[in-house]
Amino acid sequence: MARVIVDVMLKPEILDAQGQAIARALPRLGFSGVSAVRQGKRFEVELEGPADEAALSDVRKMAETLLANTVIEDFTVTVEA
Amino acid sequence: MTQPSALDSVKRAADTPDERQPYAELGMKREEYDRVRDILGRRPTSSELAIYSVMWSEHCSYKSSKVHLRQFGTKAPQSEALLVGMGENAGVVDIGDGWAATFKIESHNHPSYVEPHQGAATGVGGIVRDIMSMGARPIAVMDALRFGGADQSDTRRVLPGVVEGISHYGNCLGLPNIGGEVVFDPCYIGNPLVNALCVGLLRKDQIKLATAPGPGNKVVLFGALTGPDGIGGASVLASATFEDESQAKRPSVQVGDPFMEKLLIECCLELYQADVVVGIQDLGAAGVSCATTELAAKGTGGMDVQLDLVPLRDPSLRPEEILMSESQERMMAVVTPDDIDAFMAICAKWDIPATVIGEVTDSGRLVMTWHGETIVDIPPGTAADEGPVYERPFHEPDGQAALNAATPADLPRPEDLRATLLQLLGSPNLASKEWVTSQYDRYVRGNTVLAQPADAGVLRISEAMPGAEETTRGIALATDGNGRYARLDPYAGAQLALAEAYRNVAVTGATPLAVTNCLNFGSPEDPEVMWQFAEAVRGLADACKTLGVPVTGGNVSFYNQTGSAAIHPTPVVGVLGVIDDVAGRVRSGFTGEGDKVVLLGETREEFGGSEWAHVAHGHLGGLPPEVDLEAERALARVLVEAAARGLLTGSHDLSDGGLAIALAEACLAQGVGCSVALTGEDAFTDLFSESAARALVTVRPESFDALAELCATHEVPCYGLGTTGGTALTVEGVLEIPLPELREVHTGALPAIFG
Numbered sequence: 001m002a003r004v005i006v007d008v009m010l011k012p013e014i015l016d017a018q019g020q021a022i023a024r025a026l027p028r029l030g031f032s033g034v035s036a037v038r039q040g041k042r043f044e045v046e047l048e049g050p051a052d053e054a055a056l057s058d059v060r061k062m063a064e065t066l067l068a069n070t071v072i073e074d075f076t077v078t079v080e081a
Numbered sequence: 082m083t084q085p086s087a088l089d090s091v092k093r094a095a096d097t098p099d100e101r102q103p104y105a106e107l108g109m110k111r112e113e114y115d116r117v118r119d120i121l122g123r124r125p126t127s128s129e130l131a132i133y134s135v136m137w138s139e140h141c142s143y144k145s146s147k148v149h150l151r152q153f154g155t156k157a158p159q160s161e162a163l164l165v166g167m168g169e170n171a172g173v174v175d176i177g178d179g180w181a182a183t184f185k186i187e188s189h190n191h192p193s194y195v196e197p198h199q200g201a202a203t204g205v206g207g208i209v210r211d212i213m214s215m216g217a218r219p220i221a222v223m224d225a226l227r228f229g230g231a232d233q234s235d236t237r238r239v240l241p242g243v244v245e246g247i248s249h250y251g252n253c254l255g256l257p258n259i260g261g262e263v264v265f266d267p268c269y270i271g272n273p274l275v276n277a278l279c280v281g282l283l284r285k286d287q288i289k290l291a292t293a294p295g296p297g298n299k300v301v302l303f304g305a306l307t308g309p310d311g312i313g314g315a316s317v318l319a320s321a322t323f324e325d326e327s328q329a330k331r332p333s334v335q336v337g338d339p340f341m342e343k344l345l346i347e348c349c350l351e352l353y354q355a356d357v358v359v360g361i362q363d364l365g366a367a368g369v370s371c372a373t374t375e376l377a378a379k380g381t382g383g384m385d386v387q388l389d390l391v392p393l394r395d396p397s398l399r400p401e402e403i404l405m406s407e408s409q410e411r412m413m414a415v416v417t418p419d420d421i422d423a424f425m426a427i428c429a430k431w432d433i434p435a436t437v438i439g440e441v442t443d444s445g446r447l448v449m450t451w452h453g454e455t456i457v458d459i460p461p462g463t464a465a466d467e468g469p470v471y472e473r474p475f476h477e478p479d480g481q482a483a484l485n486a487a488t489p490a491d492l493p494r495p496e497d498l499r500a501t502l503l504q505l506l507g508s509p510n511l512a513s514k515e516w517v518t519s520q521y522d523r524y525v526r527g528n529t530v531l532a533q534p535a536d537a538g539v540l541r542i543s544e545a546m547p548g549a550e551e552t553t554r555g556i557a558l559a560t561d562g563n564g565r566y567a568r569l570d571p572y573a574g575a576q577l578a579l580a581e582a583y584r585n586v587a588v589t590g591a592t593p594l595a596v597t598n599c600l601n602f603g604s605p606e607d608p609e610v611m612w613q614f615a616e617a618v619r620g621l622a623d624a625c626k627t628l629g630v631p632v633t634g635g636n637v638s639f640y641n642q643t644g645s646a647a648i649h650p651t652p653v654v655g656v657l658g659v660i661d662d663v664a665g666r667v668r669s670g671f672t673g674e675g676d677k678v679v680l681l682g683e684t685r686e687e688f689g690g691s692e693w694a695h696v697a698h699g700h701l702g703g704l705p706p707e708v709d710l711e712a713e714r715a716l717a718r719v720l721v722e723a724a725a726r727g728l729l730t731g732s733h734d735l736s737d738g739g740l741a742i743a744l745a746e747a748c749l750a751q752g753v754g755c756s757v758a759l760t761g762e763d764a765f766t767d768l769f770s771e772s773a774a775r776a777l778v779t780v781r782p783e784s785f786d787a788l789a790e791l792c793a794t795h796e797v798p799c800y801g802l803g804t805t806g807g808t809a810l811t812v813e814g815v816l817e818i819p820l821p822e823l824r825e826v827h828t829g830a831l832p833a834i835f836g
Contacts, residue, residue, distance in 0.1 A: 024432075
């Protein structure tokens, strides 16, 4: 049993309208000192077996196919300790 | 990381005349690059090269299409309704009572293939800004869509994304989507067509133009910040070496922000109300390059711009990238120094960043500086208006005669017409598009009178604007285009597209007034494609003249092809009409029991390019239905006059799938059946032929004589077919289908595929 985390973020050069909206809202709520916010998605994938190279390769394939839109998004795959 | 190149100033360009420049990588031909050198008397700076390459691109300069498009002007019919014609951001038409409507259709095909959601969404955003820049409030959108075969796997990727993108952007803006088309054909796999139309409303005396007159006036960039969106090829200019690949990672996908656009709409309308705008232009393709050169060229002729003042989302952007960025939701305005404070205050109120980046001059030059150094110094007209013009060679495709000879005459006719009707009604092109249109908001703003699945969208003219009196008026809009017809005969195909949109407007009771078009074709460098284009434009211009409806603007989309396989030539035509009283609009379909069902127009045996040949036999050959524009005009007169006199209880245009499909749709519209008898010799031809200039109408029995008389006056054939009522579609002696069965086949098809 292992848990694999897939983090999906818009590519840095792509407009993140939601992140901008959050950044604009923060000062209105009294938070200062924030210069930018970018928003992404986190997936927790529970594996039936160990997080070996074969399983991670499968997760990467899942990310490319379904979890991320690789035209505009990047993703990272990490094993939760 | 890439080392940014040294700033390529005008001075440096003069000092290094022989420096190699990546004009070919930017899509410029050697002759075009040489012409830039001739114009400037030196080599262009990399920023100037960025401007010329993008302004002289096919997309911005219409260099292959211009010689043909001129016919829309030279053959234009006299029209008192036309207030602004081609050449501005969108055409403007007088719709009466002091009101004007502005409308335009534009393609966003390739971006929608690369990233369907964002591509389609920014297509909506772009056309909405075109309408805003005319001084109007956008009031509705519609989309003409073409996809590959419904059963092809890429269609399942592209279609849901496109529909989602359109609904997301349009719904966020609060604009009703009132119509359009969804068509499937394997020729569009790899080249889907996403043509977005927007219509706006303004007072006749409030038209704004893209012009920058008056030396000393300020140039303001307002809206979203500029980022590395859609830069694509420009990155080659910003990298230290042409071989450097890391810069090629700049995205060609633009991402839109509909909430910013909504603010921009309201902000612009308030700016117009306050009368603080001298000239205005939206930023679309070619971004700042296009806005500055076009504004300057149409104004006093000169402009000074401090490019380093452009507010950036990504501070690492180089001037070349800023010039070519296609970041969405941006506008450029020209404002007098006296009004600039008021202008800025209104922008601040709407939370819209606004920056003065330059000034109008009378120097005749567009001069841009980057931290004090001059990087652009060009006559703006040479980039905006005096681009290359090509007389591309064209000839009839080699297989055209054989295609036209392979008529559907020999195709086996069906025995079981009931089964054929159901087969066609459930085929992707004729099936209910509710799965798509129910994702769009059709009624937001509360002025939608008719929307999909009506033949045309109809909107009530109701805006609280100063000086505007109450009006009962409405506008009607329809788009149509049949790629198979145009493949068989592009001249006739374009005319049939116009005729159908014209007819779709007329069946609602509205008088057709003006035309916009989106011409989707393959590569203009292929003489066979160029022939299709030339023929289609000639056909459309001739038909507009005959029908008395001028082309007000539009868009050409070339290079819709994969390898050597081009799409069917697909001219999509939008027609705008006006109705004096929206309460008199006619619904498309049967609205009550006991009405007389009447067929207007003549039916001939015409199956070339028909849905039946396509669905039943996968056949495309012969010739499309005959075009009879006088018959179309007469039919429209009957429809409009009959509607105005209150004779019609329902009215539906006959097109793809012929009478059979029109009857089925008319029954399903309100769940009212009918019993009709055919009048011709051959039931199959009567039911499935696609002869043009026909409509199916219903009248109260006591009104039939009046309708028949009206038809006789205008020489429109008129056949009583039967009566509405009951719970089945009955064609006496031929078929009987209960409405639930009909409905299941019609509405179940698309959900079964796209679920």
